[in-house]
Structures are given as structure tokens and as C-alpha cells.
Amino acid sequence: MIPTDDHDWARAADDLDERGWTVLPKLLDPEQCAATAALYDHETAFRKQVVMARHGYGRGEYRYFAYPLPRLVAGLRSALYPRLAPVANRWHERMGFDARFPEEHGDFLDRCHAAGQGRPTPLILRYGPGDYNCLHQDLYGEHVFPLQAAVLLSSPGEDFTGGEFVLTEQRPRMQSRAEVVPLGQGDAVVFAVAHRPRAGSRGDHRVNMRHGVATIRAGRRHMLGIIFHDAA
Ligand SMILES: O=C(O)CCC(=O)C(=O)O
Numbered sequence: 001m002i003p004t005d006d007h008d009w010a011r012a013a014d015d016l017d018e019r020g021w022t023v024l025p026k027l028l029d030p031e032q033c034a035a036t037a038a039l040y041d042h043e044t045a046f047r048k049q050v051v052m053a054r055h056g057y058g059r060g061e062y063r064y065f066a067y068p069l070p071r072l073v074a075g076l077r078s079a080l081y082p083r084l085a086p087v088a089n090r091w092h093e094r095m096g097f098d099a100r101f102p103e104e105h106g107d108f109l110d111r112c113h114a115a116g117q118g119r120p121t122p123l124i125l126r127y128g129p130g131d132y133n134c135l136h137q138d139l140y141g142e143h144v145f146p147l148q149a150a151v152l153l154s155s156p157g158e159d160f161t162g163g164e165f166v167l168t169e170q171r172p173r174m175q176s177r178a179e180v181v182p183l184g185q186g187d188a189v190v191f192a193v194a195h196r197p198r199a200g201s202r203g204d205h206r207v208n209m210r211h212g213v214a215t216i217r218a219g220r221r222h223m224l225g226i227i228f229h230d231a232a
């Protein structure tokens with residue numbers, strides 16, 4: 001159902017190692033995007049709604065899915081994870097972090113759930129004119145899978161303008177650098193949750209990464225977020 005075989009995973013792994021993010025073009029087709037965005041109004045599919053302005057997170061809102069996840073969301077989460085686990089393990093080794101990740105997502109979730117991180121983190125975000133998402137990191141407890149994915153469900157230029165996906169990285173003792181990630185409808189961005197290793201002249205060091213969304217100028221923008229660790 002989720003055609004992850006079509007993607008160039010060797011290139012994706014190289015992008016991730018070099019800059020901490022990659023784009024998987026057309027991970028979902030327009031019908032899958034529309035059907036997923038339409039889930040937003042099915043209140044019973046979700047465990048929690050967050051109005052971002054109430055928490056100082058930005059402006060706009062999002063909803064975390066409840067278990068069981070919709071088929072497409074569950075399918076994406078379990079299909080992407082095994083492609084990313086080798087990158088995650090390499091990153092942890094290079095950053096000197098102890099945790100290593102199993103090959104299958106279910107085994108990693110068992111570890112999260114046993115540690116009290118049992119609430120699902122996949123979400124849909126919805127933005128209108130003037131909305132934005134402040135730079136942040138999606139950390140929900142001790143157990144962290146270091147990569148996450150997000151799929152643009154709306155069509156830029158058609159459904160909305162503005163609303164660019166932004167990543168920043170901060171190297172130790174240096175100023176932050178920003179990247180704008182070009183996304184079309186159905187494209188997924190895969191990116192570092194909080195840290196990534198970077199090769200420097202004196203070996204690897206850890207850089208700090210955050211992501212957010214620039215102000216939506218017009219229209220409505222829906223995004224599907226796939227986070228692999230669950231929440232406490
Ligand atoms: O709306 C966006 O592009 C940001 C999504 C996001 O923050 C996430 O998926 O964690």
C-alpha cells in the first residue's frame with residue numbers, strides 16, 4: 001500500500017548524513033493526501049487537540065491520532081521506520097549515544113510502551129492565513145527515535161501560499177543556519193528530531209536541529225506528522 005520501494009534510499013541516507021534532512025518525492029498521491037487531510041474533521045480518530053497559540057507554539061492547531069491509527073498512517077509509520085533505523089543507529093554511534101534501534105517499529109514501540117511512553121504521536125496539523133509553527137523539537141520522553149517524517153497534504157500555490165517548512169541547525173558555539181525545504185503535495189520531508197552528527201575537522205560533533213513553518217499567507221495547509229517514538 002505504501003510504495004516505499006520506489007524511493008532512492010541510498011540517496012536519502014546520504015542526504016541525511018550530510019545535512020540532516022531529505023525529501024521523498026510523492027510519497028502519497030493526491031487522493032491519499034485529500035483523504036488523510038479529511039480525517040482532521042473525524043473527531044473520534046484523535047486523542048488530543050492542541051491550539052498552538054494557547055501554548056506559545058505559534059498559531060494554528062493540530063490533533064494527535066488515537067490508537068488504532070488509520071491504516072494509511074500506521075502503514076507509513078511501519079514502512080518508513082525500517083528504512084531509517086540503520087541511519088538512526090549510525091547517527092547514535094557517531095554522536096556517542098548509547099541507545100540502538102531494532103529493525104522493526106513494533107519492537108521499538110514495545111520499548112517506548114514499557115517505559116510509560118504509550119500515547120501515539122502521529123498527528124495532523126492545520127493552518128490558515130496568518131498561522132505559523134515556531135521552531136521546535138518533538139521530544140516526548142526519554143526514548144527518542146532521532147528521525148521523523150512529515151508529509152505535505154495540501155498543494156502549495158493552489159491550496160495555500162507561504163507556509164514553507166523551515167529547518168535550523170546550530171553547531172556548538174556558532175550562530176544558527178536555516179534551510180527552507182521545497183515540498184510539493186504528497187512529498188515527505190525526513191529530518192532530525194533534535195540532534196544529528198556532523199563531520200568536522202576534528203571528528204564528528206553533534207549539531208542541534210529544530211523545525212517549524214513560516215507564516216501561511218493565504219489558504220489552508222494540512223501536514224501529516226509521523227513521529228516514531230510515542231509520548232509519556
Ligand atoms: O506543519 C509542518 O510542516 C510542521 C510539522 C511538524 O512540526 C511535525 O510534523 O512535527
Ligand SMILES: [Fe+2]
Binds near residue numbers: 136137138211225
Ligand atoms: Fe514538529
